[in-house]
Structures are given as structure tokens and as C-alpha cells.
Amino acid sequence: MIALTAAKKLPKHEEIRIQLENKMRSDSYKTGSKLPPEIELSAEYNVSRSTIRQALRSLEEKGLINRKSGHGTTVMPMINTEIQKLSSFSEDMLSRGYVPSSKLLDIQLIDAPLHVQEAFKIKNKKVWYLKRLRFADDKVIALQLLYIPPNLPIQLNDLVEMESYYELLESKLNIKVHSATETLSARKAENEEKELLQTEDTVIEFDRITYSNNAECVEYIRGIYLASQYKYQFKLIRDN
């Protein structure tokens, strides 16, 4: 007995969070005005105050509301931008409304470069190295250099046919991606990049080190993006 459209029942706090978010987006609760106090909400939704607070906390994390002790809860502007979450190139492009694709230029087992050794905490071991061109709706966007640590149970075949590395990790290997540190810089395109990206212009370089759920490093990836084609957008919240 399996329902194909899983339609899992959401917990109350999630349900309420969504309803409140909708009301804010539809201007039932207007930007700059105040949400009803927690006790009123708990009466309105027939749940305990703790449950309301769970929903509000989640909205606060997203920056959609501002809570102030002794004052109340203010509805913040509903901006299209979201807090930046960790996503793969494929997911990033899809969320922007493009169809991602890729072309494998090179794949080897190589001695890890120094910066990769550091990230993986290894010495004198071979790592997978993939050089790929990345496209959005068949327009070239980026060049990616991907390094994969040696301890993962990955076969050449997996990599050759792979479209998204995160997809491979999470679906096929059941390794869940958790977080990453990223360093962004910008510079002129160099040598080979000029040719591959067909530009004489500026590129944005992302260096990302990614960790799995069980605290293992699962990739070092350098993405060289065409600055003319790529903007990075995000939302920031102030620390209080």
C-alpha cells in the first residue's frame, strides 16, 4: 500500500508557517505592520503557544518577520530573494529557470594539488579530477574543475555519465550533502579559459569545499563563471 503522490502530512507548526507566509505575501498581513501576538495566534489556530513560536522562529530565520521582546512581531518586506542555500550548478540553474547541461572535457586520476590535499586532509593519494564545461540553455556559463576524495566508492562509469555530482552523492551513494565553505574572487580570464569560455573578459571564481552529513569532505570544486552571464544574488540578515 503505497500512495504514489506521497502527500506527507505536515506538522502543525509547518502548516501554520506556510499559512502565515501566504498571508504576508498576499498582503493580508501588510509589510511594516504587526502580526497578532502569539497568544492570539495560538487561539486562532487552536494550538499551543509553543507551536506558534516554532512557526514564528522559522519565519524569523528566513528574515520574513522581526520579533522584539516586549514589542511584537513586525512583517518584513517580502522580497523575491532568499537566503542563499547550498546548491549544485544544476540546481542553481534550474532555480533560475534554465536547463543545465555539461560537457566532459577531461577525467583522470591525478595526484591532488596542494590546496586539494589540504581540504581532503590526505597526502600522496590519487583523486578523481573532472574538467567540465557547464551550460544553461546551451549557452556556456562556466568551467568547473572538480576534485573528488579517494575514499568514496565511485566508479569511472558513474562519473562519465554524471550530470549533477550532488545528485550522484545523494541518490546513488546515499551520502547527504550538508554544508560548504566558499571563497569568491574575480579576475581576467586566463589562457585556456579564454578559449573554452569564448571570452576576453572577466570571470568570477568560486572555490568550494563541501562536507557531507557525517562531516567528511566530499568535494573540492573550482568554478570559473563568465561574469557577463552570471550574477550572484542573496539575502543577508543582521546579527543581533
Add this chain to the structure above:
Amino acid sequence: MIALTAAKKLPKHEEIRIQLENKMRSDSYKTGSKLPPEIELSAEYNVSRSTIRQALRSLEEKGLINRKSGHGTTVMPMINTEIQKLSSFSEDMLSRGYVPSSKLLDIQLIDAPLHVQEAFKIKNKKVWYLKRLRFADDKVIALQLLYIPPNLPIQLNDLVEMESYYELLESKLNIKVHSATETLSARKAENEEKELLQTEDTVIEFDRITYSNNAECVEYIRGIYLASQYKYQFKLIRDN
């Protein structure tokens, strides 16, 4: 009776969060290992499970731990990078270990450009416009174009002597900065920028729209950063 070093008493969950964080950083709890279950922690710290869960939630938000229902809580790698929070140029530079300073190049009341009108939701109104060069340890880093909406009670004097705009807002005007949307792009330096930043090279452009606690827009700022001198570093967490 005022204690000069305020030393405000922290709530228990904060205290515990800090202690756990310290233990993780000092390798008492090692990366990749598991934290004791919530019930044990609540016994160890003599608090209720709810309080422990509050502490853990906060660590989870920072990406320092990973919790999994039915499994446990895993200690994630203690990386120096943090989740990016909204900060001013001054704060940013200070956190990087530099002394920030600035040179005012231009200050006027002008007709807002179109993109600023949109952000401020105004029409045919004058806004403050400041052009400033920004330095770190007396080395030029960025050129900033700051637009300030007309409804704020700001005098020319405030602006001329201002070092940090957020500082002015929060300390002098008691307007708390809450969040911002930012768009990042990269390109070659143009005309005037070349001269002011003393470069022929690449710049990173940040466009930021900032909101206060009460959902009012308080700035539109464009920062043009020397790419050779500025790297943007951040931590990303995956959505689950």
C-alpha cells in the same frame, strides 16, 4: 548601582550553547563523532530537555552540528568561516583585522536615479548621495555610492563626519538595521573608477538594498571593490 562591565547574565541555553561550542572547538567532542543524546545532556547540565534542544538548534543554525531524527547529533568540521551576516564596510574590515577609513569625495541632494527610486518606492524626491573612497589600513579597497531615503531625520553634518552609516543609524538615530538583499557582479573597471581605485583591472560590484527593523528601506548602496584586494568568503548550508 551599575556594574560598569555589564556582564549580563546569559540564559541557560546560551550558556550551554557556548560550552558545547567550546568543547567542539577544543576537540573534546571530535569532528565526525556524535554528541551525547539530548537526555544525557539535559542530565549533565541539570536542565530540561527543551533547554538543551534550544542550545542545539542554535548550533545547528550555525552549521556546527547535524541532527538526524532516530540517529543522533553529529559534530561538523569547525571551520573558521562563518555564515555571512549583514555588516557594514567598517565592520567587515574590522572583522578581517584591518582599520577602516574613508574619504568623502562628493555629497549632494540629488534626484534619485531610477533603480534607487524603485528601491525606496518614491517618485520625484531628493535623496542624499554620498560618494566615498574606502580604505583598509590606508590602502584603497573600494568606491562606494550611497543613497539615503528622504524620510530619515538626517542632517548634512551627520553625514560629513560619519565613518559608518550603520553606526549612525543604530547609535544616533536608534534605527536598527535588519536585513538586506545583495546582488554581486564582476566587470572591468570603468572611466572614473580606474583613476580613483588606481587600477586597470577587475572590480566586484555589490548592490545592496537595506531594510530596518520596522521594514523601512534605509539605504541603497553600490560598492565597487578592487577584485585584486577583496575576496568574499562565506559558508553555505544545504536545505533539507
Add this chain to the structure above:
DNA sequence: TCAAACCAAATGTTCGTACATTTGTCAAGG
């Protein structure tokens, strides 16, 4: 008039309880 004291309203903290759900393990059965 103005500052201090007070007060009501709102969010924050903390406790405790009970049950639900998820996960990994281990043993039984085909």
C-alpha cells in the same frame, strides 16, 4: 514641564510530560 515610577502587553526562558517518527541493528524465517 519633565523626569521618575508604574503598569500592561508582548516576547523570552524554563520546566515537565507524553507520544510520534525515524533510524539502525539484530534475529527469525524463507
Add this chain to the structure above:
DNA sequence: CCTTGACAAATGTACGAACATTTGGTTTGA
């Protein structure tokens, strides 16, 4: 050998109560 089922352990959900703290407005007194 491999699937299935049972079980224990862990986090997740939900309730409710009591009190603390912060905030903003109001009242009061010099």
C-alpha cells in the same frame, strides 16, 4: 543469503504552565 519484522534509541512534535524581561505608554510627583 537476503528479506522481513521487532525492538530500542534517538530526535521531532505538541501541549501547557509559570515566571522573567523588555518595551512603550501613562500616570504621578517634584
